[in-house]
Amino acid sequence: MGINKNATQLMAEIVSNKRVGAYNHIVFAVGDIASHAKPGNFVAIAVGGPNSAMVLRRAFAIYRTFDKGSNGGLLEIVVAPHGAGSTWLTNQLPGFKVDLIAPLGTAFGIPTEPVRALLVGGGYGSAPLFGLSEVLKNRGCRVDMVLGASTAMKIYAPLDGKRSVNSLTTVTEDGTTGITGKVTDVLADIIETNQIDIIYSCGPMGMLEAINVIAEKLGVVHQCAIEEAMACGIGVCMTCVLPIRGEDGVVRMLRSCIDGPVVDGDSVIWGSKRVIPEGTWGAH
Amino acid sequence: MFNFKTNLGEAQFENPIFTASGCAGSGRELSQFFELSELGAVVTKSIMLKPRSGRATPRMAETPSGMLNSIGLQGPGIDLFLEKDIPWLRDQGANIVVSIAGESVEDYAVLARKMRAVSGISALEVNISCPNVENRGQVFACHPQTARAAIEAVRRNIGGELPIIAKLTPDVTSIAAIAEEVVAAGADALALINTVLGMVIDTNTMRPKLAGKTGGLSGPAIRPIAVRAIYQVHEAMPHVKILGMGGVASGRDAFELILAGASAVSVGTATFGDPTAVIKIKNELQAELIAHGFDSLREAVGYAHRAEGNLQ
Numbered sequence: 001m002g003i004n005k006n007a008t009q010l011m012a013e014i015v016s017n018k019r020v021g022a023y024n025h026i027v028f029a030v031g032d033i034a035s036h037a038k039p040g041n042f043v044a045i046a047v048g049g050p051n052s053a054m055v056l057r058r059a060f061a062i063y064r065t066f067d068k069g070s071n072g073g074l075l076e077i078v079v080a081p082h083g084a085g086s087t088w089l090t091n092q093l094p095g096f097k098v099d100l101i102a103p104l105g106t107a108f109g110i111p112t113e114p115v116r117a118l119l120v121g122g123g124y125g126s127a128p129l130f131g132l133s134e135v136l137k138n139r140g141c142r143v144d145m146v147l148g149a150s151t152a153m154k155i156y157a158p159l160d161g162k163r164s165v166n167s168l169t170t171v172t173e174d175g176t177t178g179i180t181g182k183v184t185d186v187l188a189d190i191i192e193t194n195q196i197d198i199i200y201s202c203g204p205m206g207m208l209e210a211i212n213v214i215a216e217k218l219g220v221v222h223q224c225a226i227e228e229a230m231a232c233g234i235g236v237c238m239t240c241v242l243p244i245r246g247e248d249g250v251v252r253m254l255r256s257c258i259d260g261p262v263v264d265g266d267s268v269i270w271g272s273k274r275v276i277p278e279g280t281w282g283a284h
Numbered sequence: 285m286f287n288f289k290t291n292l293g294e295a296q297f298e299n300p301i302f303t304a305s306g307c308a309g310s311g312r313e314l315s316q317f318f319e320l321s322e323l324g325a326v327v328t329k330s331i332m333l334k335p336r337s338g339r340a341t342p343r344m345a346e347t348p349s350g351m352l353n354s355i356g357l358q359g360p361g362i363d364l365f366l367e368k369d370i371p372w373l374r375d376q377g378a379n380i381v382v383s384i385a386g387e388s389v390e391d392y393a394v395l396a397r398k399m400r401a402v403s404g405i406s407a408l409e410v411n412i413s414c415p416n417v418e419n420r421g422q423v424f425a426c427h428p429q430t431a432r433a434a435i436e437a438v439r440r441n442i443g444g445e446l447p448i449i450a451k452l453t454p455d456v457t458s459i460a461a462i463a464e465e466v467v468a469a470g471a472d473a474l475a476l477i478n479t480v481l482g483m484v485i486d487t488n489t490m491r492p493k494l495a496g497k498t499g500g501l502s503g504p505a506i507r508p509i510a511v512r513a514i515y516q517v518h519e520a521m522p523h524v525k526i527l528g529m530g531g532v533a534s535g536r537d538a539f540e541l542i543l544a545g546a547s548a549v550s551v552g553t554a555t556f557g558d559p560t561a562v563i564k565i566k567n568e569l570q571a572e573l574i575a576h577g578f579d580s581l582r583e584a585v586g587y588a589h590r591a592e593g594n595l596q
Contacts, residue, residue, distance in 0.1 A: 003313045009560060046557060053349045055503045055533075055557045099558065229344045231351060232556035235313040238306075238329075238355045239344035253337050253358055258313075274495040275340050282335035282358070 001259050003235050004104050006036035012100040014092055015074060022153040023124050024079045024090040025063070028100060034065040034073025038107035039132035040225055040262040043077060044233030046099035047085035058085045059233050061202065061225060061261070062103065064131035075102060078127040078156055104233055106262045108132050108200055108223055114140030115197040118190060118220075119165070120183055120211055121147045122203020123154050128225065130161035132200060142166050144194055148183035148207070152176035167194075184210045191218050198223070201265075205273075212265040222265030228256045243269040243277045251280045287580035288570060290324065290547050292525045293447030293472030295407040297324040297379055297548060300581055301538065301566040304529050304552030305330050305383035305409055305451070305475075306355065310369035311376065317559040321377035322566070324548055328369065330385035330411040333394055335361040339416060340495035345484040350503025350531070351553060352482050354496035356416045357385055362398050374404045381449070383409035387422060389433045396441035408446055409527075410438050410471070413453035413478040415500045425452045425478075428465040439470030449527055451475035454506075454513045460520040473525040475550070476517060477510045503553040507531030511544045518545025518586050533561065535568020542569075542581070543588040 012028040019025075044057040060077040067073055081087040092098065108128075111117075117136050119129040126147045133143045143164070148171040149155045155170055155177060162168055169186055170178030179186060184207070190196065191214070201211050202225040215222035230240040234257065241253040242260070245267045253276070254260070269277045276283050288299040302325040308314055311326045320326050338358025345352045359365070362384070373380050382405055386392040392410065399408055412424035412434045424430040435450050442448065450471035456462055463474055479500025486493040510530025518526060528546025532538050533554040541549050549569075554561040578584045 003316050005316075007316055009317060009558075054346065055349060055553060056346050056351060057557060101559070229342045231344050231346075231353070232559075234316075234559055236307060236309045236559075237344070237353070237556050238309075238338065238358050239341075239353060241338070241341060241343070241358070273341060276337050280337045282337040282361070284334075284336065 003258060004041065006033070007101060007104050007234065008033055009099070009101045011097040012075070013097045014094050016094055017090070017092065020158070021156065022080065023156055024081060025076065026079060026089070027074055027076045028098070029072060030075040030100065030102065031072045033102050034075055035067045037062050037065045037075060037103035039128050039135055040105070040107035041103035042105050042233070042261060043075065043100055043102035044104055045089060047088050054085050056231050057101070057233050058089065059230050059257070061125070061128040062131070063127040078124045080124050101233065105257055106260055108262050110135055110139060111141070111198065116142045116195055117144070118194070118196040118199045119143060119145045120187065120199060120201040120203070121145070122183065122207040123149045124156050125203030125225070126156045128202055129200065130158070130164060133161070133164040137164055142194070144190055144196070145169070146171065146183050146186060146190065148172065150174060183207065184214060187211065187214050188218065191220055196220055201225070208265070209270040212268070212270060215265055223262055224265050225261040226256050226263055226268065227261065230257055233257050243272050243280055245269065251277055253280060286570060286574055287582070290581055292407055292449055292527055292548060294445055295447045297406070299324040299566055300542070300548040301562055301569065302327050302381065302527065302548055302550045303555065303562060304550035305411060307552035307555050310365070311373055311378060314555070314559055315376060318563050319376070320373070323378065323562060325379040325381045325406060326373060327381040327409055327550055328383055329359060330357055330383040330414060331359050331362050331365045332357055332385050332387070333362055333391050335359070335364070342494055343496070345493045345499065347484060347501065348505060350501055350505035351556070352484055352494060352499035352501050353479070354416050354494045354499035356496065357414055362395055366398065366402060370402060370404070380405050381407045381409055383411050383451070385411040385414055386434065389437045392434045393437040393441045396438040399446070400441065400443045405446065407449055407473070408438070408442065409449045409451055409475055410435060411451045411478070413451050415453065415455070415479055415481045415498065416496060423453060425462055426456055428462060431462050432465045432469040435466045435469035435471050447472040449473045449475050451478055453478045454509050455481050459513045460516050463517045463521060463524070467521060467524055473527060474517060475527040475529065477506070477513045477530045480506050480509060502531065504531040504533055507537060511540055514541055514544040514546050515588065519589060522586060532565065535565050535572045538565055538569040539572045539584070542584050543586070545586040545589065547585050
């Protein structure tokens with residue numbers, strides 16, 4: 001697969017930057033890019049300024065886009081300030097311009113028929129699911145959502161996002177909101193009760209793998225947005241690879257920035273961090 | 285009229301700014317952002333005889349002013365590469381330098397034989413210094429004898445006029461000594477430098493961060509090493525052309541490598557941070573050379589070696 005045909009580099013002005021719980025919700029003026037971005041796509045942003053020691057871009061899932069706003073097209077992301085790069089970004093004020101490339105990567109596949117979809121997000125991984133939910137609702141799908149995090153502050157669920165789903169279940173490990181436990185504790189019940197056809201997920205790799213086990217057991221299609229340490233975001237560095245089984249049955253080390261981030265859960269060879277699975281194309 | 289032209293051996297280039305092998309794939313993704321024909325050359329990712337999965341993940345760790353990578357030469361193998369990537373690059377009007385890497389001297393010989401019939405290539409980069417192999421003994425450029433053997437194998441089998449650029453590592457006691465060996469073995473030019481072997485330990489897991497444990501350090505952090513290596517080799521063999529690389533992120537940086545003795549400059553890690561870095565660097569370098577009073581790129585090559593007291 002090739003780079004997203006709509007990928008464009010531009011200096012994008014920050015329109016708004018607000019703290020929401022443990023995260024920052026940042027809005028950029030991006031012009032035409034907004035009309036080309038799809039749920040699941042991501043953006044790569046240069047951080048630290050021109051003399052920064054941070055030489056690599058940071059990748060963020062696109063939360064949502066607006067074709068027309070007072071500033072033209074808008075693109076929004078949700079950032080957890082946990083590293084030096086993401087912290088720098090959350091400290092930038094409206095009016096500041098960042099070097100941004102978008103849209104990048106694959107998008108969630110949208111069914112042609114109205115189906116019953118379950119969206120599962122971990123932490124700020126919920127962000128791209130709200131835009132997805134709107135698209136699914138417009139197609140006549142029923143949308144249930146499960147969001148999980150270690151604690152209530154780390155659940156990202158804005159009011160207007162909540163309105164776009166039929167039901168929202170929250171799960172926290174410390175029990176500060178919703179059900180106490182992990183998202184995977186509640187999935188089987190929801191899948192069976194609501195007769196779910198497809199699961200869309202975004203969050204930490206461990207969570208995606210656990211969801212995939214349940215999806216496979218219950219025979220539900222599962223699309224997930226994967227992540228792996230990424231240097232360039234545009235497909236040239238070959239660092240963000242993951243073993244993925246193609247339609248021809250062959251496992252290849254594919255780039256999560258080009259062939260992902262959204263992939264079919266059952267195509268991923270899970271648990272292969274630090275090993276090349278036996279039989280992978282070109283393994284030696 | 286400023287003259288930006290350069291050459292490496294017999295290979296001629298319109299300008300001295302190239303991609304670096306392994307930092308631009310085969311150019312397809314970058315062509316989304318600019319015309320590949322604007323570059324002095326596209327240096328393709330080092331290609332091996334057979335398809336190769338590369339190393340396990342994690343393969344990358346960002347470091348101060350740089351990054352560590354441990355890709356392990358992932359690629360489709362020479363046959364698929366020649367079938368799919370080369371015709372496409374030719375269609376783009378790109379000046380092409382193909383980079384090859386082998387696991388044995390015999391591999392280099394076979395790769396050279398496969399390359400000899402390929403048209404539309406300007407030069408062959410022979411990567412004998414990739415640090416991301418399981419066995420450090422496979423880093424041919426670490427020893428004079430193995431470096432010589434690999435380059436001789438290419439020279440014997442390449443035939444014709446295709447210039448050979450030997451890519452060396454700075455992880456040796458004397459890079460000038462290795463450079464002299466490969467030139468004696470038939471290299472027309474030298475690519476200096478490959479990444480520097482490094483390691484990052486994750487202090488949370490308290491283990492090496494990369495699955496391959498070690499990786500190649502690149503980016504501005506290694507630029508002084510590149511400048512030193514280029515300077516030493518140019519001093520030892522001023523007639524041998526050098527394709528310089530190592531942490532170039534601006535026209536000023538490219539100018540620095542040229543002053544040390546590089547006739548052309550590859551941009552690698554800067555492309556990861558900015559897909560259009562190569563184009564910006566090319567424009568900045570030309571402005572830099574003109575600002576310093578040079579009428580041509582060639583006048584500036586190795587200018588830092590001039591005698592003391594001569595200011596201009």
